[in-house]
Amino acid sequence: MSKKIVQIPLGSQHISLLEPVKFKFSCENEKIIDVDSDVGFVHRGIERACTTKFKYDKIAYVVARVCGLCAITHSLTYTMSAESLLEGEVSMKAKYLRVLMVELDRIHSHMLCLSHVSENAGYEALFMQIMGDREPIMNLQEKISGNRVQFDYIDIGGVNRDISLSVEDDIKVSLKELRGKIEDLINEFENNYTLSLRFKGIGALSLKEAQEFNALGPIARAAGLVTDVRSESNDLPYSEIGFKIVTSSGGDIYARNMVRLHEILNSITMCENIVSGIPEGEIKTKFKGKPNGEALFRLEAPRGELMYYVKGSSKPMLDRLRIKTPTFASIPAFVEIFKGQEYANAPAILASFDPCMSCTAK
Amino acid sequence: MSSQFIKAFTNLFKKPQTTTYPQDAIERTENYRGLIEYTENECIYCLKCEKACPPGAILFVPCEDPVPNDKNKKSLKYEYNPWLCIYCTECIRACPKAELALTQSDKKPQIGVKGDRVNSEWTILEQLKKGV
Amino acid sequence: MKINKIEVTLQNVVEKITKFYDPTTTHFLTLNGVAIDETKTEIQWIFADYMKLNDNTVFYVVVDQEDVVPSIVEVIPSAIMSQREVVDMFGIEVQNSAKGLYLDEDSLQKPLSGGCTL
Ligand code: SF4
Ligand code: SF4
Numbered sequence: 001m002s003k004k005i006v007q008i009p010l011g012s013q014h015i016s017l018l019e020p021v022k023f024k025f026s027c028e029n030e031k032i033i034d035v036d037s038d039v040g041f042v043h044r045g046i047e048r049a050c051t052t053k054f055k056y057d058k059i060a061y062v063v064a065r066v067c068g069l070c071a072i073t074h075s076l077t078y079t080m081s082a083e084s085l086l087e088g089e090v091s092m093k094a095k096y097l098r099v100l101m102v103e104l105d106r107i108h109s110h111m112l113c114l115s116h117v118s119e120n121a122g123y124e125a126l127f128m129q130i131m132g133d134r135e136p137i138m139n140l141q142e143k144i145s146g147n148r149v150q151f152d153y154i155d156i157g158g159v160n161r162d163i164s165l166s167v168e169d170d171i172k173v174s175l176k177e178l179r180g181k182i183e184d185l186i187n188e189f190e191n192n193y194t195l196s197l198r199f200k201g202i203g204a205l206s207l208k209e210a211q212e213f214n215a216l217g218p219i220a221r222a223a224g225l226v227t228d229v230r231s232e233s234n235d236l237p238y239s240e241i242g243f244k245i246v247t248s249s250g251g252d253i254y255a256r257n258m259v260r261l262h263e264i265l266n267s268i269t270m271c272e273n274i275v276s277g278i279p280e281g282e283i284k285t286k287f288k289g290k291p292n293g294e295a296l297f298r299l300e301a302p303r304g305e306l307m308y309y310v311k312g313s314s315k316p317m318l319d320r321l322r323i324k325t326p327t328f329a330s331i332p333a334f335v336e337i338f339k340g341q342e343y344a345n346a347p348a349i350l351a352s353f354d355p356c357m358s359c360t361a362k
Numbered sequence: 363m364s365s366q367f368i369k370a371f372t373n374l375f376k377k378p379q380t381t382t383y384p385q386d387a388i389e390r391t392e393n394y395r396g397l398i399e400y401t402e403n404e405c406i407y408c409l410k411c412e413k414a415c416p417p418g419a420i421l422f423v424p425c426e427d428p429v430p431n432d433k434n435k436k437s438l439k440y441e442y443n444p445w446l447c448i449y450c451t452e453c454i455r456a457c458p459k460a461e462l463a464l465t466q467s468d469k470k471p472q473i474g475v476k477g478d479r480v481n482s483e484w485t486i487l488e489q490l491k492k493g494v
Numbered sequence: 495m496k497i498n499k500i501e502v503t504l505q506n507v508v509e510k511i512t513k514f515y516d517p518t519t520t521h522f523l524t525l526n527g528v529a530i531d532e533t534k535t536e537i538q539w540i541f542a543d544y545m546k547l548n549d550n551t552v553f554y555v556v557v558d559q560e561d562v563v564p565s566i567v568e569v570i571p572s573a574i575m576s577q578r579e580v581v582d583m584f585g586i587e588v589q590n591s592a593k594g595l596y597l598d599e600d601s602l603q604k605p606l607s608g609g610c611t612l
Binding site for chain 2: 054058061062125126128129131132135142143144145146147150152155160161164166188192
């Protein structure tokens, strides 16, 4: 066969990928030998808007619009960085409620990713089923915050709504049901040939590569890199509610699925622990002053580490807000994984990254 | 594998997960977030809600013939854009007369059409406000 | 979270980062810019350690609009994206870094730099 190199684009509109990202693959026969990425399709200038149009106390609502799936993580990371520049103390109850929402968010975000992975394996029925099972979690979030997607739940000083006893009961019931379903799914992803054999060894990232390319979140943990911001910071009570770091080895699609599934189980445990032990207290406390100085905050979003850098000088408008989103930082790792893979596997590999392009092109 | 096959098959006969809105009503939870309602005669025109609103969906714009209210010293008129509002209730938390002057109902706005001050008419109000 | 700030110069930044960076214990977060005034910008290289509590290291240098920031892609390949972002957003040249990750030719240029008035 001739060694002709063919250029095949994936995106910016592609049936298997509903996000505005473009990868240009140079393929030799079926193998991808080089990848070029383009992510700048939907730049919205949010960082600039946050320093010119909105005062510091409203930015939590603005940055939530960076991304629909991890809206809560964005507003929480911003809020915590702003709070560290102000005077005041968040109550323990508010912290617990914040973690509860973040973990529920992680559950449904991981489920979305798993459903896309199974869809890309040609398993439409499982896609529908996981999406259906995800629905109760979204309903729980709606019951807590009043909204399905944009929660506007976290604000400087605490959270905006209290949780009622009936909602706590609903959470317990739904999570219990979900745990059974996730255990079935683990069995399925381990033993069903369409999902296990098909994905073993595909899209692999070695531990060394993960370190070299600074992979984040489930991608890094699947490669055996022990990193999770939840255990790298003590601002949220993760150690009290039973957080356990989940890692795997191999770094292929199969390992990533397993990491996500076990993280869901861990998140369910954490949520159950939270609802059974929410401390008494105020949901919101007053914070004094205007942000002054620099703050840097990291938080584990469903896709990896999210970072906010905030700089203020005692004025209502911030001087600088920097958002570093997980997908943006992982693109070099993505590109590395693609190299040497078969083109036919590219959509499945991409789905297993769980890329979030609205985060990337904020 | 076989269990999954049976499951996939039985799923075919399940009720759909989605609600066929608008034929069926949406379920309203106790925290349901709907339109902000304003009661003029309770308002003390402190303009705190306007300042607190993140997207600027509440404006007090100067007008010629305000409703008679001695608190309204600057002849302002309350304007609310339900299509801009994100239902975050920041305004209610800021309002000194919350639950009287401002409340959150469980209604949704109807679909905004051109005549509804969704975009350009609202921009005119915003400019009017800036001109103060 | 705690920030350890280390001042560097444009000449020694690559050397210092090479010495500091150990891929098995540290990861590179991002390249950040902060506009200080009309012409001056602070460029920050942000790092964090794996599995260490609240540990962030920031190397920073204040540059003028005309300065060329050295590239660290040789040491840290994943820096390529954030370098391109800084080029677009601040209009500062980074060695060997392409323009146009986010901004089109006809859009507002260097929107986050101090000199941008809008
Ligand atoms: S609910 Fe929020 S967006 Fe709506 S008017 Fe009140 S403050 Fe503004
Ligand atoms: S905050 Fe309440 S009292 Fe003050 S202007 Fe708004 S509605 Fe009126």
